[in-house]
Amino acid sequence: MLSIQDIHTYYGDSYILQGVSLDLQPGTVVALLGRNGVGKSTLVRSITGLTPPARGRIVFKGVDITRLPAYRIARLGIGLVPQGRRVFRSLSVHEHLQVTARGTGGWTVEKIVDLFPNLGNRMRSQGGKLSGGEQQMLAAARALVGNPDLLLMDEPTEGLAPLMVRDLGRAIESLKAAGTSILLVEQQLAFALRYADIVYIMSKGQIVHRCTPAELSADAQTKSRYLGV
Numbered sequence: 001m002l003s004i005q006d007i008h009t010y011y012g013d014s015y016i017l018q019g020v021s022l023d024l025q026p027g028t029v030v031a032l033l034g035r036n037g038v039g040k041s042t043l044v045r046s047i048t049g050l051t052p053p054a055r056g057r058i059v060f061k062g063v064d065i066t067r068l069p070a071y072r073i074a075r076l077g078i079g080l081v082p083q084g085r086r087v088f089r090s091l092s093v094h095e096h097l098q099v100t101a102r103g104t105g106g107w108t109v110e111k112i113v114d115l116f117p118n119l120g121n122r123m124r125s126q127g128g129k130l131s132g133g134e135q136q137m138l139a140a141a142r143a144l145v146g147n148p149d150l151l152l153m154d155e156p157t158e159g160l161a162p163l164m165v166r167d168l169g170r171a172i173e174s175l176k177a178a179g180t181s182i183l184l185v186e187q188q189l190a191f192a193l194r195y196a197d198i199v200y201i202m203s204k205g206q207i208v209h210r211c212t213p214a215e216l217s218a219d220a221q222t223k224s225r226y227l228g229v
């Protein structure tokens with residue numbers, strides 16, 4: 001589904017991703033963990049074409065997407081829930097969902113409302129008038145109506161109240177059941193371990209560990225060294 005092969009990514013002169021490789025099999029959830037500033041969002045930006053790598057290769061569904069512009073990568077079926085929401089202040093919830101709708105079947109506005117009832121009550125509200133949690137839900141909903149084959153979620157639980165974390169968990173379960181692949185960047189270890197099939201850990205721009213959630217749960221040394229827990 002997704003194969004990241006030894007990518008190196010820079011912001012100007014800052015050398016951030018220093019040879020990252022990662023594989024994601026169809027229909028699986030891969031969790032990407034690591035402390036603040038290690039390069040998790042930079043990896044997401046590299047995949048989506050927002051900050052393309054200077055070296056290395058990224059292959060999605062057999063297509064080399066390393067040098068494709070972001071809009072073409074999105075059209076191939078990669079959805080993004082960006083860190084920090086990024087909703088439009090003056091567009092209503094309904095307009096957000098109309099803008100990103102892609103493909104037929106799968107996720108429709110009606111299904112989204114079933115999944116996120118809070119959002120259903122706010123369809124006519126402007127993005128800027130939503131609470132932080134509602135904006136985060138909208139960011140997830142906007143990615144879902146694009147019916148992606150691969151969904152990249154960059155810290156989707158950040159700033160969410162427990163009830164909304166539960167709704168988001170239900171969304172991930174529905175996506176998994178429908179065969180969607182997910183790359184889940186998370187700070188909440190328990191949440192990541194609950195949904196992941198495979199866990200990768202980053203430190204200082206490199207992948208330093210790959211294991212199953214059960215293995216990580218039992219590995220106090222790795223958790224304290226790379227995750228500070």
Ligand code: ATP
Nearest residue numbers: 011014016034035036037038039040041042043083
């Ligand atoms: P967090 O958990 O806080 O979201 P992260 O693992 O997602 O962290 P990145 O956002 O990928 O980390 O940042 C990796 C490094 O790149 C950091 O040192 C950061 O300061 C730097 N960085 C991020 N964005 C830029 C930018 N636009 N220009 C220059 N440096 C940047």
Ligand code: MG
Nearest residue numbers: 040041042083
């Ligand atoms: Mg980040």
